Amino acid sequence: MLSGCSAGLRLLVPRRCVLLSRSVTSGNPGRAAAVDGVLSAFRSICGDDGVSLGETVREQHGKDESVHRCRPPDVVVFPRCVEEVSALAKLCHRHQLPIIPFGTGTGLEGGVGAVKGGVCFSLRNMDQILDLHPEDFDVTVEPGVTRKALNSYLRETGLWFPVDPGADASLCGMAATSASGTNAVRYGTMRENVMNLEVVLADGSVIHTAGRNRRPRYRFKALPVSVFRKTAAGYNLTNLFVGSEGTLGIITKTTLRLYGVPEEMVSAVCSFSSVQAAVDSTVQILQAGVPIARIEFLDEVMIDACNKFSSLSYPVSPTLFLEFHGSERSLEEQVNTTEDITQSNGGSDFQWARDAETRNRLWKARHDAWYAALAMRPGCKAYATDVCVPLSRLPHIIVETKEDLIESRLTGHIVGHVGDGNFHCLMVMDPSDQDELHRVHLFSQRLARRALAMDGTCTGEHGVGLGKRSLLCEEVGPSVIRVMQSLKDAIDPNNLMNPGKILL
Amino acid sequence: MLSGCSAGLRLLVPRRCVLLSRSVTSGNPGRAAAVDGVLSAFRSICGDDGVSLGETVREQHGKDESVHRCRPPDVVVFPRCVEEVSALAKLCHRHQLPIIPFGTGTGLEGGVGAVKGGVCFSLRNMDQILDLHPEDFDVTVEPGVTRKALNSYLRETGLWFPVDPGADASLCGMAATSASGTNAVRYGTMRENVMNLEVVLADGSVIHTAGRNRRPRYRFKALPVSVFRKTAAGYNLTNLFVGSEGTLGIITKTTLRLYGVPEEMVSAVCSFSSVQAAVDSTVQILQAGVPIARIEFLDEVMIDACNKFSSLSYPVSPTLFLEFHGSERSLEEQVNTTEDITQSNGGSDFQWARDAETRNRLWKARHDAWYAALAMRPGCKAYATDVCVPLSRLPHIIVETKEDLIESRLTGHIVGHVGDGNFHCLMVMDPSDQDELHRVHLFSQRLARRALAMDGTCTGEHGVGLGKRSLLCEEVGPSVIRVMQSLKDAIDPNNLMNPGKILL
Incomplete structure (x- = not known):
């Protein structure tokens, strides 16, 4: 059986979406008529500028940063507030048009492709930071607010939002995909840091998952409100x-947990002679209870690419990028314990990045890994695997994966959030080389199944989207899929919300 | 409209469940016949000892530690493994008999009462610790394993499970009710610490919420398996x-996240001249980023009761019980920062509890608060409120609540996990005094609504059960209730799983 992932790779061959306005509906006259029928109503809600049928706009909204081919929606709408989102959703519901939420398009599993056509809700015009409650450590943002925009806004407050997937994604999009990234080992993923969501359901109704919708809107606007830190009041809708991934509703606000900016931060780089030594160090650092903020692994292939792309000169060997947060005294203790551990595993002396500028350069190099990998083979495309395994299995799976890369004659750069057992293999491939594409597909499938055999998951943070639907079935089994499908059917009985994602 | 809570209070008047075997079904001949029809099949699954119709056994399983009156099931079964749970559930499903899971009966909201009769699944015979994976910081336990039993088992490993609701509850029961307690401010609640669940659904099918059911059972038995630390693979069933509270399925295994035992622990007690000063200190300690492990507030009424019950001599004034975990050096820093803050708020010098025995005595006194409150009025019953509000609202709501107690002429002891904004008012009342019961009911309703008006929740950790179903409706509103009901209908379409709980 071919997985959705393979579909993505097979369709990688560039194929420009040559479409005239609404020609995407040409094979579906019923939907074409429905779209025609609602356009004027859409315009009356969002204004003429808030509705686009333009080919370029539709193409921009039909793809993310993955290899999945562009699947443009029939029309793109740009609502300015939750009331407009709700009114538009009611129209889509009445006309049975699919709804696809769109944040920044930085996803990696094809989550925004309009595989059944329909209406893309681009949420970029809803970009307000609505509520900041420093004494309660929370803030509420609209879906157009990105991670970097929020942290800019917070700069003078002594607070920050640490979840950092690399891309400057929208925070509501990060909630929708359960994003995480380099800081998750200490601060958790979006699952642990989203406290409340405002969601527009497929029928246009608006809910607040942690129950704040009882408050009249004017009061919400007038008085910054906060949210409780824990609750046992009924089913946990927030984490559902x-x-x-947009398959249950459109997230129109998210309330996030904030943290005090650490008194001190320091980053370090440490090289090892083997993958095993680097990963063993990681496990021991966590076992020692060091509250490390980031611990990122780069294999020698990846570090070589980063050196070249970002003009660095780290030794070309398995490497850990580390970051410590805390008071001056606590940092000293964290660093001493960590150095003892890395040295006992044959690690190099630490190369330090103490001031903000040097630290930012270091982490920019880490976040540019994707582009660094691509730069090694100009004209090629990249695909990132995303398995996550129990910590104890990490050395074994990375070593096996590197052997598999050699046997498969593939270029793969391994980079990972090893403190969480999650790593990516950045595959760079020539999109015109069908044989290479096929080998990448087979390799990715083997890697995912290797993770499953080691009690892991096929996706630690990128989500299922289009690409991992079959692997999800393998991972959780038919009984769990039936439960997931029943939840989808309960909340979105007409399958209007981002159809064709997560579930087959 | 009277809430379920009021129903509990109104029914507090002792009324022994005088029932002969199966007489509970006398008003429902259809169910009586169904129970009669399955008894021999039950016995063929669990053995004769595994099925009880005895009055005493049924009464023991018809109530928890709350004021809700005993609602005995028609029959109690004692399965020994998940296969037996599944087989029993299939029979109940076929005969449309309600299923009520029972752990240790230490709940506080009437969650185990068989309000529609049916079959109580007492899970105490499933008491194995199945899997301990120290290097992955996780363990899997059956539902008969309690919190204290697990920590005893872990004693030599250097690991522990910190979630501590006070009672020696079963860990699967704690998962079912989303329990938390004194350590949540640092280690989180069950929501953050449950990594996987094995659940038997109403139709007898068995799922693993984080998808481990693909593994053949013999392999699960033979080889300790662990679980990944994060995933983005489909809907988050674990946290659903x-x-x-047993309304979606029977939890038959839970995989929990473990922590390294801190190098050092130290506890301290600090008295304040006002509630405001104690709570302000709490907020400032958290704002300063002190990773405090426990920070518990007791008002002067509560501390007086604890002094008398546990032979202590703390000043009778608003008090914080604190605990710090970490290395020796980190403790020193945490304690210094905390002392600076408490002293700036007029707090007393710390009274220390450094060695394990003194610390245990201190926390036993805290956990005995319930019995201490009861001991102040022999022959009385207790009811605990459980609101949780944003931290910034905490001083205000506690002060208002104390005023309300005086105006209502009620005895209430305030004790709380103030680091989470969660506190309990332990109401002691004479069950034969109808007027007092009525005042307690009105007071509890006012307190819950005061919390809702301050963006809080009616239940931080005790759950909804029978007692807070109406308040849940007020808290989340009809749209969210509709979504919750649709999820319940999707997973348990015949309403067999613990019917009458959470949702009205």
């Missing part, structure tokens, strides 16, 4: 919508 | 079942 986090990671639902 | 955590806190579902």
Whole structure:
């Protein structure tokens, strides 16, 4: 059986979406008529500028940063507030048009492709930071607010939002895909940091997952409100919508947990003679209870690419990028314990990045890994695997994966959030080389199944989207898929919300 | 409209469940016949000892530690393994008999009462610790394993499970009610610490919420398996079942996240001249980023009761019980920062509890608060409120609540996990005094609504059960209730799983 992932790779061959306005509906006259029928109503809600049928706009909204081919929607709408989202959704519901939420398009599993056509809700015009409650450590943002925009806004407050997937993604999009990234080992993923969501359901109704919708809107606007830190009040809807990838509703606000900016931060780089030594160090650092903020692994292939792309000169060997947060005294203790451990595993002396500028350069190099990998083979495309395994299995799976890369004659750069057992193999491939594409597909499938055999998951943070639907079935089994499908059917009985994602 | 809570209070008047075997079904001949029809099949699954119709046994399983009156099931079964649970559930499903899971009966909201009769699944015979994976910081336990039993088992490993609701509850029961307690401010609640659940659904099918059911059972038995630390693979079923209070399925295994035992622990007690000063200190300690392990507030009424019950001599004034975990050096820093803050708020010098015995005595006194409150009025009953509000609202709501107690002429002891904004008012009342019961009911309703008006929740950790179903409706509103009901209908379409709980 070919997985959705393979579909993505097979369709990688560039194929420009040559479409005239609404020609995407040409094979579906019923939907074409429905779209025609609602356009004027859409315009009356969002204004003429808030509705686009333009080919370029539709193409921009039909793809993310993955290899999945562009699947443009029939029309793109740009609502300005939750009331407009709700009114538009009611129209889509009445006309049975699919709804695809769109944040920044930085996803990696094809989550925004309009595989059944329909209406893309681009949420970029809803970009307000609505509520900041420093004494309660929370903030509420609209879906157009990105991670970097929020942290800019917070700069003078002594607070920050640490979840950092690399891309400057929208925070509501990060909630929708259950994003995480380099800081998750200390601060958790979106699952642990989203406290409340405002969601528009497929029928246009608006809910607040942690129950704040009882408050009249004017009061919400007038008085910054906060949210409780824990609750046992009924089913946990917040964490059902986090990671639902737009298939259950459109997230129109998210309330996030904030943290005090650490008194001190320091980063370090440490090289090892083997993958095993680097990963063993990681496990021991965590076992020692060091509250490390980031611990990122780069294999020698990846570090070589980063050196070249970012003009660095780290030794070309398995490497850990580390970051410590805390008071001056606590940092000293964290660093001493960590150095003892890395040295006992044959690690190099630490190369330090103490001031903000040097630290930012270091982490920019880490976040540019994707582009560094691509730069090694100009004209090629990249695909990132995303398995996550129990910590104890990490050395074994990375070593096996590197052997598999050699046997498969593939270029793969391994980079990972090893403190969480999650790593990516950045595959760079020539999109015109069908044989290479096929080998990448087979390799990715083997890697995912290797993770499953080691009690892991096929996706630690990128989500299922289009690409991992079959692997999800393998991972969780038919009984769990039946439960997931029943939840989808309960909340979105007409399958209007981002159809064709997560579930086959 | 009277809430379920009021129903509990109104029914507090002792009324012994005088029932002969199966007489509970006398008003429902259809169910009586169904129970009669399955008894021999039950016995063929669990053995004769595994099925009880005895009045005493049924009464023991018809109530928890709350004021809700005993609602005995028609029959109690004692399965020994998940296969037996599944087989029993299939029979109940076929005969449309309600299923009520029972752990240790230490709940506080009437969650185990068989309000529609049916079959109580007492899970105490499933008491194995199945899997311990120290290097992955996780363990899997059956539902008969309690919190204290697990920590005893872990004693030599250097690991522990910190979630501590006070009672020696079963860990699967704690997952079912989303329990938390004194350590949550640092280590989180069950929501953050349950990594996987094995659940038997109403139709007898068995799922693993984080998808481990693909593994053949013999392999699960033979080879300790661990679980990944994060995933984005489909809907988050684990956190849907955590806190579902037995209304979606029977939890038959839970995989928990473990922590390294801190190098050092130290506890301290600090008295204040006002509630405001104690709570302000709490907020400032958290704002300063002190990773405090426990920070518990006791008002002067509560501390007086604890002094008398546990032979202590703390000043009778608003008090914080604190605990710090970490290395020796980190403790020093945490304690210094905390002392600076408490002293700036007029707090007393710390009274220390450094060695394990003194610390245990201190926390036993805290955990005995319930019995201490009861001991102040022999022959009385207790009811605990459980609101949780944003930290910034905490001083205000506690002060208002104390005023309300005086105006209502009620005895209330305030004790709380103030680091989470969660506190309990332990109401002691004479069950034969109808007027007092009525005042307690009105007071509890006012307190819950005061919390809702301050963006809080009616239940931080005790759950909804029978007692807070109406308040849940007020808290989340009809749209969210509709979504919750649709999820319940999707997973348990015949309403067999613990019917009458959470949702009205």
